[in-house]
Amino acid sequence: MTTAPAPSSAHHSPIFDELRAIQQRHRYLPADELRALADRLDVPLYYLQGVASFYPHFYLQPPARAEVRVCDDMSCHLNGGAALLRALEGRAAALGPEQMAVRPVSCLGRCDLAPAIVVNDAIYEGATVVDADRLIGNALDGTPTPLLVAPARVRVGIDPYENTGDRYAIVRRLAASGDRDGIIAALKASALRGLGGAGFPTGMKWETVRNAPGTQKYVVCNADESEPGTIKDRYIMRHAPHLVIEGMILAGLVSGATHGIFYIRHEYLEQERIIEEEIHACYAAGLLGEHVAGSSFKFDLEVFVSPGGYICGEESALLEAIEGKRAEPRNKPPFPALQGLWQKPTVINNVETFAFATAILARGADWYKAQGVNGSAGSKFIGVSGHVKTPGVFEIPMGITYRQLINERAGGPIDGHAIKAFAPSGPAGGYLPASSLDLPIDWTAMQKAGSTVGSGAVVVCDDRACMLDMALNAVRFFRNESCGKCVPCRIGSAKLTDLLSAWSRGEHGPSDATLIDELTHALRLTSICGLGQVVPAPIQSVLTHFRAEVDAHLLARRCPAGVCVPGTLA
């Protein structure tokens, strides 16, 4: 461990550290310990119950000796997640509940290495039943299983720094010049938009926080990448952590924030370590702390490990989690730029956005714009997974087509199969047919096509996939990850899942079409946050583009792809 100075003070709630410590000791959270904790922290019991029960990472009952989780979302589903889950359920039934428990788990961010499983909090990729048996055996007899060796770090294409020593040049330059306006102007000139999916102009966000009154402001990096298919931030954190950290420091210096929080999902253990090391190195190099690069700017940075859940990626829910609460999105306005963490003005950006901000500020807005092709501007990291030969994360110029991305970067479809559909942005963007593969990866063009570039999570389905099944899979993910705060999302996502489940069994009611329409209307327009608003996207897109396949289930009680077996498959 380096002995670099720690941040002056923690700006996150201590609650999750406390709960983790208890879970470390007992493997779960015994009621007696929670009562003692409530006394010690002087918080009500209901509050502890509220948070401990909200995050599936915490156990309120003693767990089995081997707690197994299997991902069956989108890419893992396309790569045998469901079959693996069923096989392991058989093992669990044979071993008994004290020995082994198995449950589905939401996307673990290993879509390129599907299917992923978790055994007692350790994640394993590309798991087969044989692998799983070995891991479970190890868990039961206490043998440690070595983790996979991580691939070496490579220099990403946007990285402006050829040598390690050149890094953080923009922070040093800004610390010396104090030219914050120049930074904002450059970002605005580049037209960089938030790359987490929502696409809000970055320069404008930083400027809003800068102009917001108040002395205490925050910078938060959203590294809670949890949407099925989305793996780009995992890649960027591994290979270019310095660009992300530099982007955060720049945001701090520009906006006047003196404290940053790096919010990372707990399943990204390796990236957490890399980021911690990068932060320590920055403290050691005087790039963080009381005098950033010897200037009068002050900026501290800490890592906050998410207690877990897709909803934590919603920016206001994420802030609630840092404050130690249930990660329930806030009603907006007010937006985080004005009332964010602890109600203070907060710059909150995605990992990729911070990395691009650094690259743009180093190489100029013109360089960024020139990255695109076919009239599009910029470049982007995109994850490709599902039915392709070489899934992974690719750095591409904006404006190339999805076909180019899939064929030229991701190895194209699996031999002997043809692409049937693709999801350009995980479950949130719905599914497009193969005929749309020539759409360019471009914000405007995709919006016109009724979809979105979103978080750059391309999931490819070939002719083996059933599109009704894929819609159900995506909607079920939203239901499982709904926080439950508002009625449309809590109940609507469950009702939609129930309806589609029935459809996949070939069952349908006379009002189903009306109900789907009404649910879609209510979810899109009345949900508090983006999660609820996109719940209908998968089924709406499938109804638009794959109507015949749905009708085959409902009218002929037949699944053309042979995935759903009407009458038997739940």
Added chain:
Amino acid sequence: MAELIKLTIDGREVEVPRGTTIFDAARLNGIPIPTLCHQQNQTPVGVCRVCVVDVGARVYAASCIRECDAGMTVKTDVPGVQKARAALVEMLMADHPAPCIRQQNSGDCELETLAAELSVPAPRYPRRLSPRGRDDSSLSIAVDHESCILCDRCIRGCDDVKKNLVLGRTGKGVTAGVAFDLNDPMGASTCVSCGECMVSCPTGALTNKRVVGTELGGGDALQAEELLDLPVFDGVSGTFLELNQGAVVKRHFKAGDIICKEGEFGSTAFYIMDGSVDVFISAPIKHVQQESTSSGWLSTIRSMLSDRDQHPRSEETTKRWIPIDAPVDLPYDNPRARLGPGDLFGEMTCMSFHPRSATVRAATDCTALEMLRNVLDILQKNKTFRAKLDDTYRKRALENHLKSVPVLAGLSGEFIDYLRNRVELIRYAPGQVIVRQGDPADSFYLVRLGFVKVSEAHPGGDLVLAYVPRGGYFGEIGLLGGGVRVATCSALDHVEAVRISGEDFRKMIEAFPDIRAELARVAEERLAQNRARQKTTDSVELNDFLAQGLMEAQSLLVLDLEKCTRCDQCVKACADAHDGVTRLVREGLRFDKYLVATSCRQCRDPLCMVGCPVGSIRRRNSLEVIIEDWCIGCGLCASNCPYGNISMHSFAVETADPEPSNRKVASTRKKATGCDLCTDQAEPSCVYACPHDAAHRVEPLTFFGAKFGLTPPRSVVDATVREERPGVDQTSK
């Protein structure tokens, strides 16, 4: 004055102060917007989304929480908004158990009302499959999670409005719900029954629980306002009292009036407002003695009452106080006491439906509040009332209470004064664990109210060692011995215990070596008993035989069903032998070809001991059940014994007439009696009388052991190993 801004709502230009929500702005201008989660006295949360309006943005805004902007155009009732609203209400109705309890009771379930107003069709969605459950544990509020729409109104009522900090959301997404504390049953949580959650709830999820016979007849019915003026109701929710009108009445008694009689079943408690009352036991403090008349070949046994000094019994308790359901205990020699203003009596009767433990007569003209358990429950949880009870207890009852425990009788006045403000009065809900076997021992407990079950974990199930009634104590063995709890003590019903910290306990035994010696002696006696029992229970497999409770019986009456002709001669003989009242019923458990007829089996879990209002039925040190002299004849033990082994015997006695004249009158008094095995005779009369050689008195282990090849008692070596185990923390009386 805040700046005024202009906006348009439904085509009408309105002007409101900046910071006004759209909901309020619309309402102020006569435009109602429906809502489920919003209430005027609570901070808006915008979760039900029913109040959404179109403000021209990408999505609708929840009007309850969205502030008006200058120049905003708001549409509250356009088709898109109507469609969204109806869809939301239909979704909620799909899982709503319509008509919910609230709709059934008062027809004002807000969800069902809104569904009707919006002409929402009968829900077309599939109904939720996983049940969300009910919680009936609170005495005053019924919780039906099925009706809960997660509007968070109860949560805000509890945590923000009343600052009671008990309620919150639990779980996530579709499995989310409302929870008390750590998702505890409401009745076992720290809820003070203020009623705020219930009055905040829009549906039947939280409703007022009406106790059967909720209206008390007679007396002066009190309005909520009058009650709230009384100091003891300070802090109680007015709405709650309104909903419980009739459950508390003011009664006036003239000097000499009987307020309640011992042995009667009741469901009310009394709180004395002014005047004073006498509490006494009018049953003769005597025990039942058997005397045989040895004329003829079939002798009869006559039961009669005799005084302790005339006819001393072995193992008679040395207890000098009789515990009753009031803040005082009654001296054994002269069982009467006086209560005055601020005293509460009848708690056990009210909370746990026990028979009255004493007779209460107005000593002067007096006024009392008589209340049903829902009201008493609210009072018990009310901080002001608790503080008052606490204070009264410390000032008036603690001393008696400590001295009523025989081993503590030697405590000095100074030490009692020292303890006075150091002890803690703690209430436990039925089933709640007070101390757990294996936990560190850190305190000593006296039972003030209710029954504490002492049980020991055992392979095959817990073994109940004792029910500690009012006046009993527990927890000393852990403190005297290894510092670890050797048994689990839990509240059987509503229990109030006095907790003395380990530190004060140690001070006490240091200062009073006699008490230490006596406690140690009793503890050793208990441990020895437990070891003996351990040997017995360990000597057989825990099979059906044990599970049927036959194990520990000293002697069983078995009827060989292959020989028995059902002639009932045994029953007749028993009746002949016991003043014409049979104590034998030819019914019971069947074991192989034997019917095990009713006779005390010293059950693992002696139900007869549960609930005796004066604690007069107990286990002898030999484990036999004994009924002490101050039995008031209420008959609870007889009805509790599942084997019908206890019968009520009537005796003609002269008693002091409870009426004002105080003259002696002849009357009949009952006492509980158990099968005495016809101890005065060579053979029990039932066995003697059986013409078919079908009835046998047997020692169960030997008899069934031989029949079924049960393992014989373990070797001495095993028994020695066993003895190293700490014994069982148990009470003494």
